[in-house]
Amino acid sequence: MATVKELKATARPKAGKGAARAERRAGRVPAVIYGDNKAPLTISLDDKALRQSIFAGHFLTTIFNIDLDGEKHRVIPRDFALDPVKDFPIHVDFLRLGKGASIRVSVPLHVTGTEASPGVKRGGAVNIVNHTVELEAEVEHIPQFIEVDVSKLEINNSVHLSDVVLPKGVRVVSREDQTLVTVVPPSGYAEETKGAGAEGAAAPAAGAAAAAAPAAKAPAGDKKK
Structure with a gap:
């Protein structure tokens, strides 16, 4: 069963790199909600709360109820970006989940x-x-x-x-x-297996050779005169 978690969001009326940088300076992460044949929503999330969700694991298979001004949007993360140096989230894409959807x-x-x-x-x-x-x-x-x-x-x-x-x-x-x-297999396993096979084959061969060798004749006794 899918895990459902809560995240609070605020509306982000402005899009673009400048607006996104301003959100990050304020301790928030820009994000987008899209899909389900509805218009995309630009939002921002608390950096600390989002970071905890990402690094807790299973982020991309977790369903979230995003609370935006009292209205909840059921979504699942589809992608996120981390800062290449400091490793903190800088953007998230969420897919809106319609009723009965399969993804x-x-x-x-x-x-x-x-x-x-x-x-x-x-x-x-x-x-x-x-x-x-x-x-x-x-x-x-x-x-x-x-x-x-x-x-x-x-x-x-x-x-x-x-x-x-x-x-x-x-x-x-x-x-x-x-x-x-x-x-x-561990290192050397093939050689050990090959060696064991060779020894196993040698034993029957030796036995067969011994059985095939002619029995030595006993020395003939003196004939009675």
Whole structure:
């Protein structure tokens, strides 16, 4: 189930770079609400509150009720920009969510069962091939993450998207056979496997050679006269 959070906003009547810089100097972050066949709304948000929401995680899969002058707008973040030097938010785009809407979202993976994996116990390492998956979800059923269980994976085994049970109201929009997580072998694993295979093959060969060798004849005894 999607998480719904609250944010308070103020109207930003002026657009443009100059107006945006003025908002940032005042400790606010310029933002836009668009979509649902309605006119875009230019707003600004408290820098501290927005920063906490972004760095808390799952920002792009969280639904927000934005309170603008007493009217609430149900939205989901579609993009945000951070200052390249100071790493604080400088702009956010929000998509307005209509009733019964379905949207495409990029959902992060949450890997579980690492310590129980037999492949990891043998020295392998969990390699996350795709950190996110593209899904289409009903607004009320946007998952915060997709759980991937690797507790049964051996070395060189993988979990594919088709192996994951998705929540209600969610469907795959990317390839179902895409690899999500695999357990990669430790360094030197191929040589060890090759050596073990060679030893196993040598033992039966030696036994076969021994069986094929002719038995030595006992020395002939003296004939009785």
